Amino acid sequence: MRPAAVLFDCDGVLADSEGLVNRLVAEALTARGWRMTGEEAREIFLGMALPAMLPVIEARCGPLPADWGAALSRHITQALTAEVEPVPGAVAAVRAVAAAGLPMAVCSNSTRGELRAKLQRLDLARYFGQHVYTFEDVARPKPAPDMYQAAAEACGVAPADCVVVEDSLLGARAGIAAGCRVLGLARETDAAVLAAVGARPFAGMAELPGLLGIGE
Structure with a gap:
């Protein structure tokens, strides 16, 4: 109808864009000690907004810098502009x-x-x-x-x-x-x-x- x-x-x-974004999220979290692949990032975070992701990340990695989420978003935006x-x-x-x-x-x-x-x-x-x-x-x-x-x-x-x-x-x-x-x-x-x-x-x-x- x-x-x-x-x-x-x-x-x-x-x-x-999901493969690109998941790879960047996985790289950022691996750098903070939570080793993961892009595929693992997809399984954990698919469809989630950044505010919903942050408590999950902090539960595993500890408190994040106040600007960590904004910095990750800027990095993702730059990659999307060039590649998606x-x-x-x-x-x-x-x-x-x-x-x-x-x-x-x-x-x-x-x-x-x-x-x-x-x-x-x-x-x-x-x-x-x-x-x-x-x-x-x-x-x-x-x-x-x-x-x-x-x-x-x-x-x-x-x-x-x-x-x-x-x-x-x-x-x-x-x-x-x-x-x-x-x-x-x-x-x-x-x-x-x-x-x-x-x-x-x-x-x-x-x-x-x-x-x-x-x-x-």
Whole structure:
């Protein structure tokens, strides 16, 4: 069924950024004595906002310098600006939604700087305008529903009439909690895990226009 608005996650849905970010997080934590690989960082932190990550890190590494999180975010932003590439099919999917005249928003547990860097690098910022949300814009990050509820309101659409496109368990839970229909891109997260929380799994972004009822 064609939705009234489409609300996108970014990492793993639009930007193929999770491998890069996980590698940088793993390097930063290894330097503080918590040795890990990028794959291990993905298993521990996938979908988490930085404020939620910090207590987990401090429980293992001890108190962090006051500016540690901000410094890590700046380092990640620089790398994203230079390196990040789109998820296959993502740019075409966003263009298809725009061509269909559907309101869109992007909702990410990233910082504002990181999200801005990704959208600009992928030339997607122009499609979302002011409808860009991070954990810094709401009271609670995903898996709380705040971000998707705010995005639906900004689009002038009831959450029940929105489709959320997510790829993580935390993000799918946020969309479901907001009252949206959730399509779960099964790249980093198993399809069965996404389905178990109420998302409809799909295999690739090239499928999205058809799932939204706007494909040819």
